[in-house]
Amino acid sequence: MLPLPSRFLSSLLLRLNGRMLLVDCGEGTQITMRELGWGFVNLDFILITHFHADHVAGLPGLLLSLSNYGRTQEVTLVGPVGLGQVVNSLKVIAPELGFSLKFIEFSTEDKYAAEIMLGEFRVSALPLSHSLPCLGYSISIPRKGKFDPRKAIALNIPIEYWKILQEGKSFLCYKPEMVLGPPRKGLKVSYITDTLPIDTIPDFVFGSDLFICEGMYGDEEYKEKGETNFHMTFADAAKLAVAAEVEQLWLTHFSPALTAPENYLERTKEIFDNTVVGHDRMTKTLKFVD
Amino acid sequence: MLPLPSRFLSSLLLRLNGRMLLVDCGEGTQITMRELGWGFVNLDFILITHFHADHVAGLPGLLLSLSNYGRTQEVTLVGPVGLGQVVNSLKVIAPELGFSLKFIEFSTEDKYAAEIMLGEFRVSALPLSHSLPCLGYSISIPRKGKFDPRKAIALNIPIEYWKILQEGKSFLCYKPEMVLGPPRKGLKVSYITDTLPIDTIPDFVFGSDLFICEGMYGDEEYKEKGETNFHMTFADAAKLAVAAEVEQLWLTHFSPALTAPENYLERTKEIFDNTVVGHDRMTKTLKFVD
Numbered sequence: 127m128l129p130l131p132s133r134f135l136s137s138l139l140l141r142l143n144g145r146m147l148l149v150d151c152g153e154g155t156q157i158t159m160r161e162l163g164w165g166f167v168n169l170d171f172i173l174i175t176h177f178h179a180d181h182v183a184g185l186p187g188l189l190l191s192l193s194n195y196g197r198t199q200e201v202t203l204v205g206p207v208g209l210g211q212v213v214n215s216l217k218v219i220a221p222e223l224g225f226s227l228k229f230i231e232f233s234t235e236d237k238y239a240a241e242i243m244l245g246e247f248r249v250s251a252l253p254l255s256h257s258l259p260c261l262g263y264s265i266s267i268p269r270k271g272k273f274d275p276r277k278a279i280a281l282n283i284p285i286e287y288w289k290i291l292q293e294g295k296s297f298l299c300y301k302p303e304m305v306l307g308p309p310r311k312g313l314k315v316s317y318i319t320d321t322l323p324i325d326t327i328p329d330f331v332f333g334s335d336l337f338i339c340e341g342m343y344g345d346e347e348y349k350e351k352g353e354t355n356f357h358m359t360f361a362d363a364a365k366l367a368v369a370a371e372v373e374q375l376w377l378t379h380f381s382p383a384l385t386a387p388e389n390y391l392e393r394t395k396e397i398f399d400n401t402v403v404g405h406d407r408m409t410k411t412l413k414f415v416d
Numbered sequence: 417m418l419p420l421p422s423r424f425l426s427s428l429l430l431r432l433n434g435r436m437l438l439v440d441c442g443e444g445t446q447i448t449m450r451e452l453g454w455g456f457v458n459l460d461f462i463l464i465t466h467f468h469a470d471h472v473a474g475l476p477g478l479l480l481s482l483s484n485y486g487r488t489q490e491v492t493l494v495g496p497v498g499l500g501q502v503v504n505s506l507k508v509i510a511p512e513l514g515f516s517l518k519f520i521e522f523s524t525e526d527k528y529a530a531e532i533m534l535g536e537f538r539v540s541a542l543p544l545s546h547s548l549p550c551l552g553y554s555i556s557i558p559r560k561g562k563f564d565p566r567k568a569i570a571l572n573i574p575i576e577y578w579k580i581l582q583e584g585k586s587f588l589c590y591k592p593e594m595v596l597g598p599p600r601k602g603l604k605v606s607y608i609t610d611t612l613p614i615d616t617i618p619d620f621v622f623g624s625d626l627f628i629c630e631g632m633y634g635d636e637e638y639k640e641k642g643e644t645n646f647h648m649t650f651a652d653a654a655k656l657a658v659a660a661e662v663e664q665l666w667l668t669h670f671s672p673a674l675t676a677p678e679n680y681l682e683r684t685k686e687i688f689d690n691t692v693v694g695h696d697r698m699t700k701t702l703k704f705v706d
Contacts, residue, residue, distance in 0.1 A: 127480075127484060128446075128450075128481050128484060129444075129446060129447045129450065129477070129481075130447075130450055131447065131450050131451040134447070152477075153443055153444065153446070153447070153473075153474060153477040154419075154443060154444045154447055156418075156419060156443070157419045157420075157421065157424070157443070157444055160418075160419065160420055160421050161421045177508070177509050178509065179476050179477050179480045179509040179510045180477070180480070182509050183443075183473070183474075183476050183477040183509055183510075184443060184473075186469050186473050187419070187442075187443040187469050187470070187473040190417075190469045190470075191418050194417060194418060211508075212508050212509065215505045215506070215508040216505070216506060216508065216509065218467070218501075218502050218505040218506065219467050219468065219469040219472050219473055219502065219506065220469045220473075
């Protein structure tokens with residue numbers, strides 16, 4: 127909620143084949159992006175969980191920078207209903223951008239997830255339980271089945287056209303499923319913050335390679351406070367990780383009063399072993415597993 | 417305009433007898449304030465030069481933090497006409513603050529400075545010449561005349577009441593001017609950014625102990641570009657410093673393309689010797705001179 131000198135506000139940047147997707151944009155996000163050095167202009171998608179300043183205050187500055195860096199291509203923003211109104215209010219200090227904005231607003235009225243393809247990212251949004259409308263996100267990278275050259279040979283497909291089918295595209299009378307096996311396990315990253323540990327979360331984040339989850343409080347003594355503030359403890363997050371059979375859990379969004387989150391790591395690992403305490407500019411490369 | 421990893425956006429924080437006044441609030445200002453460690457809740461006044469994101473995007477986050485740190489006292493904001501509208505738009509992401517906001521808006525229609533007392537700070541605002549309405553600020557700390565004990569003795573004022581008169585307050589039939597000499601030289605800090613070097617500036621910043629001025633471009637080759645963009649070169653700033661007979665000049669607000677501003681320092685010192693190239697979190701203590 128408060129940016130600290132060595133703890134900027136929570137935000138997640140995903141990069142796939144050079145294109146980028148950002149989740150949340152607290153104050154200072156663009157400063158971190160500069161330090162990261164992945165560039166700016168290829169940022170195509172921005173997902174916002176909710177409209178508290180600590181998750182969105184960096185947006186007008188970031189959009190202005192995108193424009194100053196020369197972006198002209200439309201940027202798609204996704205968030206709860208009201209997104210367009212909020213962003214247009216914030217744009218009062220960045221009125222002239224070199225690109226247009228597209229808003230996709232999801233209702234948080236019911237408890238079911240919505241799904242949408244954004245470029246190569248498959249994005250699901252789940253209504254959460256916070257003091258105002260809030261969405262959790264799962265971003266998946268689907269993976270096509272394995273190419274079987276024997277099938278291609280049996281079908282007499284000239285070798286120079288194999289690549290088209292391998293990329294999942296049809297060609298003349300040939301369809302990719304003729305030469306590809308069943309879809310393989312892709313990649314999945316989930317981002318859940320500012321919510322109670324509601325029972326729709328495990329299904330939603332199930333099987334994530336990386337599950338990034340808020341841990342507002344380290345000490346279970348704050349469990350009750352978390353319930354009042356619509357926030358979670360480390361144990362809450364770890365229990366979700368167990369139920370969802372995720373590969374790894376990153377804890378983030380610590381209370382400013384929680385000065386040494388690593389003090390609670392050992393206890394949390396007793397619930398879910400592959401737990402990591404998040405820190406600024408933490409990065410990870412996820413690869414398809416064969 | 418763009419925050420760089422080691423170069424946050426320009427902002428000035430003044431502290432006097434524990435109370436604080438901020439000039440401009442670009443994205444990340446509250447992060448720097450945390451690093452500085454002067455606290456938050458005593459921030460009484462915020463002056464905004466103009467409504468470009470790089471000078472104001474940090475405002476909603478800062479106001480929210482002030483509220484979270486427990487401030488309940490009104491905060492006064494000063495800026496060009498339209499300030500209230502801009503701040504209320506930005507407040508869409510920080511709707512509930514624990515304190516009220518007071519807006520003081522200055523017209524930028526004419527070329528004359530306006531003056532106002534904010535607590536112990538005497539604030540003057542000068543309309544500048546930028547691509548949108550913009551104000552420069554001079555903040556002065558007036559200093560009372562020297563106390564003359566001989567006058568107090570001659571007037572038979574009991575010694576236990578001297579302090580009241582020394583503080584500039586009247587007491588019974590006694591007035592401070594009866595025992596104080598003429599007002600002495602106070603302190604003056606001026607902040608001029610985002611403008612052409614217009615001819616009203618030297619008078620306005622005259623005699624500043626500290627003159628903080630934009631130097632968008634180091635190389636005089638960019639003089640023409642500066643005129644198009646309503647910005648100044650180092651030489652422009654140094655010439656203003658000479659004309660205004662200031663004590664010291666701090667250069668700030670460098671173009672992102674100006675990666676090594678110190679390369680142009682020597683040449684600038686030939687115009688105005690006491691020139692300093694600004695850097696993040698630079699601080700200076702100014703004291704009354706006897």
